[in-house]
Amino acid sequence: MKQKPRLYYVYDPMCSWTYGFEATRRELFEKLGDSVEVESLVGGLAPDSDEPMPEETRSFLQQTWHKIEQRIPGVHFNFDFWEKASPRRSTYPACRAVIAARQFGPKFESLMTAAIQRAYYQEARNPSDDSTLIELATEIGLNADAFANVLGDPATQQKLLDEIERCRAMKQDSYPSLLLEISETSRWQIAIDYNNEETMRELIVSLLRNEG
Secondary structure, X not given: OOOOOEEEEEEOOOOHHHHHHHHHXXXXXXHHHHHOEEEEEEOXXXXXXXXXXXXXXHHHHHHHHHHXXXXXXXXXXXXXXXXXXXXXOOOHHHHHHHHHHHOOOOHHHHHHHHHHHHHHHOOOOOOOOHHHHHHHHHHOOOOHHHHHHHHOOHHHHHHHHHHHHHHHHOOOOOOOEEEEEEEOOEXXXXXOOOOOHHHHHHHHHHHHHHHO
């Protein structure tokens, strides 16, 4: 039986470019409908760390936020984060939260991702902290204790490591990224267009038609 074409979406919930892409990504996926099977994978930008974020990294990320605001109309960041929070270069906790949320039903992955992005980029809350992630879980309708148990389960960390390894095996090491798999021997990198879903959709439809 011929496999259904699969579109891999590789991202990190604390990646600012992923946040900037969100509205266009949502439109793209809606218009693709059931022509492809979408599989989301978290790539894990930065491992666990309790160390304060170095000043050089803080400066680089703030410059990145400004760059995204200029490049993608309608995307805005709350720069109060850099004063109110205690930034750490650690996105694995947020990635684990996404994986943990999946365990409660497919819809909770996107809900948790959106909650993390809202907290980080709009509300100056720190998703590197488990306490923040557990609060977010309750805000999307999950039980705090049940979620905390899954979040802290070593199996969740292993799932994250396995997912990161899958991304690396497919050479998906920048976020966000899109990889179209039409067959075991046919994979196509889809260039990200942050402002226009049509360019990506036209390419995907063309590839599906030509190899279908």
